Amino acid sequence: MNIYVLLKRTFDTEEKITLSNGKINEDGAEFIINPYDEYAVEEAIQVRDAQGGEVTVISVGTEEAEKQLRTALAMGADKAVLINIEDDIENGDQFTTAKIIGEYLKDKNADLIIAGNVAIDGGSGQVGPRVAEILGIPYITTITKLDIENGNVSVIRDVEGDSETIEASLPLLVTAQQGLNEPRYPSLPGIMKAKKKPLEELELDDLDLEEDDVEAKTKTIEIYLPAKKEAGKVLDGEISAQVTELVQLLRSEAKVI
Amino acid sequence: MARKFLVLGEVRDGSLRNVSFEAIGAAKLAADGGEIVGVLVGDSVQNFGDELIQYGADRVIAVENDQLKQYTSDGYAQSLLAVIEQEKPEGIFFGHTALGKDLAPKLAGKLESGLISDVTSIEEEGGNIVFTRPIYSGKAFEKKIVTAGVIFATIRPNNIEPLAKDESRSGDVSTLSVDIKDLRTIIKDVVRKASEGVDLSEAKVIIAGGRGVKSEDGFEPLKELAQVLGGAVGASRGACDADYCDYSLQIGQTGKVVTPDLYIACGISGAIQHLAGMSNSKVIVAINKDPEANIFNVADYGIVGDLFEVVPLLTEEFKKLKVNA
Ligand SMILES: Cc1cc2nc3c(=O)[nH]c(=O)nc-3n(C[C@H](O)[C@H](O)[C@H](O)COP(=O)(O)OP(=O)(O)OC[C@H]3O[C@@H](n4cnc5c(N)ncnc54)[C@H](O)[C@@H]3O)c2cc1C
Ligand SMILES: Cc1cc2nc3c(=O)[nH]c(=O)nc-3n(C[C@H](O)[C@H](O)[C@H](O)COP(=O)(O)OP(=O)(O)OC[C@H]3O[C@@H](n4cnc5c(N)ncnc54)[C@H](O)[C@@H]3O)c2cc1C
Numbered sequence: 001m002n003i004y005v006l007l008k009r010t011f012d013t014e015e016k017i018t019l020s021n022g023k024i025n026e027d028g029a030e031f032i033i034n035p036y037d038e039y040a041v042e043e044a045i046q047v048r049d050a051q052g053g054e055v056t057v058i059s060v061g062t063e064e065a066e067k068q069l070r071t072a073l074a075m076g077a078d079k080a081v082l083i084n085i086e087d088d089i090e091n092g093d094q095f096t097t098a099k100i101i102g103e104y105l106k107d108k109n110a111d112l113i114i115a116g117n118v119a120i121d122g123g124s125g126q127v128g129p130r131v132a133e134i135l136g137i138p139y140i141t142t143i144t145k146l147d148i149e150n151g152n153v154s155v156i157r158d159v160e161g162d163s164e165t166i167e168a169s170l171p172l173l174v175t176a177q178q179g180l181n182e183p184r185y186p187s188l189p190g191i192m193k194a195k196k197k198p199l200e201e202l203e204l205d206d207l208d209l210e211e212d213d214v215e216a217k218t219k220t221i222e223i224y225l226p227a228k229k230e231a232g233k234v235l236d237g238e239i240s241a242q243v244t245e246l247v248q249l250l251r252s253e254a255k256v257i
Numbered sequence: 258m259a260r261k262f263l264v265l266g267e268v269r270d271g272s273l274r275n276v277s278f279e280a281i282g283a284a285k286l287a288a289d290g291g292e293i294v295g296v297l298v299g300d301s302v303q304n305f306g307d308e309l310i311q312y313g314a315d316r317v318i319a320v321e322n323d324q325l326k327q328y329t330s331d332g333y334a335q336s337l338l339a340v341i342e343q344e345k346p347e348g349i350f351f352g353h354t355a356l357g358k359d360l361a362p363k364l365a366g367k368l369e370s371g372l373i374s375d376v377t378s379i380e381e382e383g384g385n386i387v388f389t390r391p392i393y394s395g396k397a398f399e400k401k402i403v404t405a406g407v408i409f410a411t412i413r414p415n416n417i418e419p420l421a422k423d424e425s426r427s428g429d430v431s432t433l434s435v436d437i438k439d440l441r442t443i444i445k446d447v448v449r450k451a452s453e454g455v456d457l458s459e460a461k462v463i464i465a466g467g468r469g470v471k472s473e474d475g476f477e478p479l480k481e482l483a484q485v486l487g488g489a490v491g492a493s494r495g496a497c498d499a500d501y502c503d504y505s506l507q508i509g510q511t512g513k514v515v516t517p518d519l520y521i522a523c524g525i526s527g528a529i530q531h532l533a534g535m536s537n538s539k540v541i542v543a544i545n546k547d548p549e550a551n552i553f554n555v556a557d558y559g560i561v562g563d564l565f566e567v568v569p570l571l572t573e574e575f576k577k578l579k580v581n582a
Contacts, residue, residue: 011393013393013394013396013529013533014529017393017396017397019397024393024397093371094362094372095365095366095369095370095371098366118510120393120394120510120533121392121393121394122392123374123375123390123391123392123393123394124362124372124374124375125358125362125374126361126362126365126372126374127362128362129330129359129362129363129366130362130363130365130366132363133362133363133366133367134366138330138331138441138442139330139363140442141358141359142355142359154445158504159355159447160354160355160458160505160513161450161503161504161505161506161507161512161513162447162448162449162450162505163447163448163450164444164446164447164448165444165445165446165447165448166442166443166444166445167442167443167445168441168442168443169441177511178494178511179504179511215405216371216404217365217369217370217371217372217403217404217405217406218371218372218373218401218402218403218404219401219402219404220399220400220401221387221400221401221402222399222400223392223397223398223399223400224397224398224399224400225396225397225398226396226397226398229555229557232541232543232553232554232555232556232557232558232559233557233558233559234548234553234556234558234559234560234561235558235559235560239560239562239566239567239570240570242560242562242567243560243567243570243571243574244574246542246558246560246571247571247574247575247578249558250519250540250542250558251578254519254539254540254557254558256462256518256519256539256540257486257519257575257578
């Protein structure tokens with residue numbers, strides 16, 4: 001089976017976020033594999049181990065994404081592709097990313113493509129379905145279970161807490177929801193092996209794409225931090241008196257009751 | 258400049274979701290006096306047309322077909338593409354619900370258009386429609402515009418005011434027949450989780466429990482408080498993973514994103530993935546026995562204490578209020 005994983009290098013949102021020159025300050029920040037893409041990598045490895053085949057992890061980004069791709073290789077993926085757009089594109093959006101990935105995948109005969117359901121930084125959840133649409137294949141989002149037998153696929157999809165059992169056939173794109181699996185940690189031998197696994201680096205030129213072909217369909221005009229919340233009031237005194245005070249505050253100060 | 262907008266009316270459990278009315282409110286802001294056309298998709302949905310009109314749609318188009326009984330991205334996309342083809346709108350808005358999140362990127366992809374996801378406010382600035390949305394798990398916001406194609410947006414529930422319902426409004430509800438074919442995903446089974454009472458994503462008051470609730474029974478005092486306040490019960494991942502409650506109650510990045518007027522977090526530590534789903538709430542109350550818990554950093558009011566002592570006292574206090582009112 002020919003399996004592809006879409007992997008985004010993201011800012012670790014556990015970190016403090018600051019702005020410099022109207023942009024999110026990335027200096028010294030921690031970058032990670034988008035957590036939902038870790039589920040995607042794990043699932044791809046499990047499917048390969050059960051069915052045979054090969055797992056290729058793709059990321060669109062800058063040279064720095066090599067680190068996250070190596071981690072995926074250390075987990076057990078076979079190959080990685082970094083589509084480096086650093087020199088070509090200044091402002092991209094979900095259309096841009098999906099178009100580039102779609103162009104790369106169009107002649108690869110992918111059987112299964114696994115993406116994350118959402119990136120924790122950009123947070124749109126668009127790239128998976130957009131890629132499927134470009135490739136003309138069906139997709140199922142936010143899955144928590146994947147079974148494949150003789151090319152027939154059965155998945156469980158999380159729909160706001162309800163579970164749908166959905167059947168489809170390959171080729172298919174799915175997006176991973178938390179609960180799909182427990183991603184493994186790279187082992188030491190895995191990390192050693194990963195250094196020798198193939199990591200191909202491409203640019204727009206290699207995909208026969210011009211900047212105009214991938215021009216964003218949206219534009220960010222401002223990024224800002226929410227107004228700093230006044231420190232909350234932590235009450236004190238007897239618990240029963242605190243409760244009485246809280247109810248009064250909710251009524252007269254916050255006016256929500 | 259008057260612009261025509263479409264709004265998908267999403268029907269769930271036999272009624273229109275509130276977020277669809279909010280999406281009409283959003284479209285009104287964007288349309289600048291232009292026409293708002295409600296769209297309904299399903300096997301039998303025409304009868305919801307009047308309600309969309311009462312909430313501000315000028316007219317409604319219903320696509321009805323037996324194959325549309327359940328949501329599939331293929332069936333709904335074929336329906337909406339036919340409506341878009343007929344109406345040639347400037348833009349189309351959805352709720353940022355499981356359905357909207359799944360469907361909108363496919364349509365925007367097909368039409369090579371921009372889509373702004375998870376919108377919390379809209380304004381008009383110098384002829385542009387400017388959308389605001391949270392990024393970085395809610396730690397920052399961005400303002401965006403669509404620069405090409407049809408203007409697509411999904412609207413986060415409970416953030417944009419719907420128009421007041423006006424029962425005197427009337428308008429045309431027509432049907433469009435669409436040939437629905439080649440559905441490539443087939444829904445075999447749906448397990449509905451007991452979502453008694455108020456829909457979490459639309460609730461005005463939420464009482465949420467975390468691992469600190471300690472057991473399934475531990476949710477009882479929270480349910481009583483929710484009942485007195487006419488609210489809904491929610492949970493952290495910690496409580497769901499420990500099997501104290503069903504995953505359908507989960508709030509956060511993986512679960513539901515909520516924006517109630519009042520959010521009371523009981524025994525929840527305040528992990529970023531949880532905050533991503535509730536930090537936009539208008540007023541946040543934290544009850545936690547650990548004064549260092551991160552939840553106090555986002556709370557407007559906090560009580561450091563044992564939730565099993567505090568929550569029943571709160572319920573009593575609110576009951577007293579009700580009696581006096
Ligand atoms: C050159 C360039 C310039 C950019 N400039 C801006 C800018 O000016 N303003 C701005 O707001 N954003 C900018 N971005 C970021 C971009 O808009 C989004 O971050 C990105 O396209 C994905 O959108 P998202 O974060 O909403 O991911 P989602 O759609 O939420 O991601 C869902 C899933 O899609 C897959 N995926 C997403 N992104 C990638 C990727 N890059 N590679 C592989 N798989 C992926 C992953 O599986 C992920 O889990 C830029 C991106 C690029 C490439
Ligand atoms: C990819 C990913 C996605 C995730 N998505 C989500 C999500 O959508 N939603 C979510 O919630 N989490 C999510 N998480 C998990 C998140 O990181 C935390 O693990 C989780 O939120 C912790 O739940 P908790 O606060 O209930 O438990 P804990 O962190 O264990 O906190 C329990 C709290 O209860 C307090 N407490 C204990 N006893 C009492 C008492 N008697 N009275 C008062 N207080 C008491 C303790 O002081 C403590 O602060 C996600 C994680 C990952 C990696």
